[in-house]
Amino acid sequence: MHPSGPWGLSVSDTKRPKTDGAGTSRRRMQMADLAKLAGVAPSTVSRALAGSELVSQQTRERIQTLARQFNYTVNRAATNLRSGINRTIGVVVPYERASRQSFADPFLHGMIGSLADALTQRGYEMLLVRIDAENLDAASALIDAGRTAGVILIGQWRHHDQLNAMAVRGLPLVVWGTQLPGQRYCTVGSDNHLGGQLVAQHLLAEGRRRIGFLGDIGLPEVAERYRGFAEVLKTNKVALPDRRHASAPFLADAGRVAMHALLEAEPDLDAVFASGDLLAMAAIGALRESGRRVPEDVAVVGYDDVELAAHFSPHLTTVRQPIHEGGTALVETLLEMLERGEVLPSIQLETRLVVRESSRSGERA
Amino acid sequence: MHPSGPWGLSVSDTKRPKTDGAGTSRRRMQMADLAKLAGVAPSTVSRALAGSELVSQQTRERIQTLARQFNYTVNRAATNLRSGINRTIGVVVPYERASRQSFADPFLHGMIGSLADALTQRGYEMLLVRIDAENLDAASALIDAGRTAGVILIGQWRHHDQLNAMAVRGLPLVVWGTQLPGQRYCTVGSDNHLGGQLVAQHLLAEGRRRIGFLGDIGLPEVAERYRGFAEVLKTNKVALPDRRHASAPFLADAGRVAMHALLEAEPDLDAVFASGDLLAMAAIGALRESGRRVPEDVAVVGYDDVELAAHFSPHLTTVRQPIHEGGTALVETLLEMLERGEVLPSIQLETRLVVRESSRSGERA
């Protein structure tokens, strides 16, 4: 049924020759072999390679050297099975069936890198898993199967309830996202509400009055950003444009289309808050296509402060989500939850506005 | 020594109570339990869950339903150990000790996404591993330990020899990169030499004559791009600027600095070929800082055609590396190697220039 070459994608036949005689049949070396070579029992090899104090330093070093010589590494599946210790963490990136492309978001990319670093540094391995957002239970399966010790989920999307259910089932889970009322799981994220406020305040201070919003309010994070944003505008008696949200995930092309739509509805816009940097960049492209200048005619503010934001032209004003600290916080929280066996409280990271070119009114209109 | 909460990061004590009596001690359910519940032998459960025809459809469905009810999933470590089948692939991203940040490259990010999709689609899991580039053997260990069936390595960097050695040892390995003479391992990548030629031809056709180059020739891929690029310039008797390469990985900040340095050495530059899109974007920023317009004063061409290239302002001319096909090709090649048990020939993907705003001379100087 399944393939089976020399590299043994499968090793289904139990009766394959154990005799390593000819030298052709390259069975993977195992602990017993190394034990024989070293003239000790497998148990000693096991302890030696684990660096146990129980075996004399001399023997230990001899065995370690031998192992290196023969490129021997202990079989992870066996270790895992016997000891029950599992040092791999699942990082789950849900995708929506419609637009598989959600992976294009540079913020997400940065987060994955950050997580990879944080996990590696702590001696954990990272299993990157994409799952259908409709079937989030697949994430639980990772843990039920003993595949990973815990799960970090990036983006809560519209799955608050499913996530709650998972947390209640007792699955070690940490989510990148925003805090919601009645939430049983642990989130790490920026203060989206504050972020939205900061943007509105800034744009108002710059003298902008006809401000548009770009983003999908169906997503809790975006909704929070919008809420803070709208609050401040309302307090200052500035109207929100009707067509204030053009449902668009974090896709560049969709962003362009949405921006054009927004312009059609509100031709005399003088500012736009895009709920993600990618969206903001796409919006700037659309604005330029429509003959408008940024920031002279229309100010643009993004969210995330991805690596490129500072290098985009014009340099992008944006709300900074500290990606490195975010990754670290996710990992540390999860590991501590694993240790303590209980859900920890959610974390809000420092959130601040980074003002750059794209939103400055030269002459402070 | 190691932590051990209810979630069992560790389960070291062999004598933990097996009795699930009180309901408090939540041992992970296992096949035997499910078998008891279903009133059959574990072997039947195993076959049922694997969908084997050997068990009657009725029993099979009953067991599957039961498993779903109790959130039971077969333990992966045990399966893996017993059957010898391993469906996880290691994706290795080396980092140079100096600049851990190599992960900032958007092309790399896109590739990871593409690989995640390609692997998931084929029913494989993806272990994302960052390793110290000085110690590439850690990648072999993944396979030696039976941790992954094979390895996809992104970026050959300066490690041609180590990679050759790994291939000779018989490790299932595919590398994203460029073909080098005397290569024993398999690479997938764009035709870097051709790419460089295309860029040079294009810039010459646009009437540019004082052309700079940005990139680290120490990397084989970049070296190839440069070689093709330089060949064409030489053929057309156009000089290469002295300070033609400013050693910089794919880092934005370094790119800015390098661009400034290049300008200092060659103030009357009228075009730049940057060996990566991130670099190109950073270069554009630097050019603007120096008061030059792109493309009017200086044309800029990148390499990769990352998602954002089309949305950058000015829209970036670049050499397209088909990222989706690249990911697919890497995965399919590796899987076929696993099946056939031999190293397959390297692959060069279609490579073409995508001309956009950043390199067009309006009046064709």
Next chain:
DNA sequence: ACGCAAATTGCAATCGATTGCATCGATTCT
């Protein structure tokens, strides 16, 4: 009714390591 083949299911060995306990020398103490 009886025997035989086919369809199901169960038994028990096995994958490759880990670990509690027993063992065995060597050393120290009385």
Next chain:
DNA sequence: AGAATCGATGCAATCGATTGCAATTTGCGT
């Protein structure tokens, strides 16, 4: 010298599944 102690190593059970083969049940022909 003999007993007690201690350090180093070996023995054998075990982790949770898979699978070849044996055992059982079912169905069918005659």
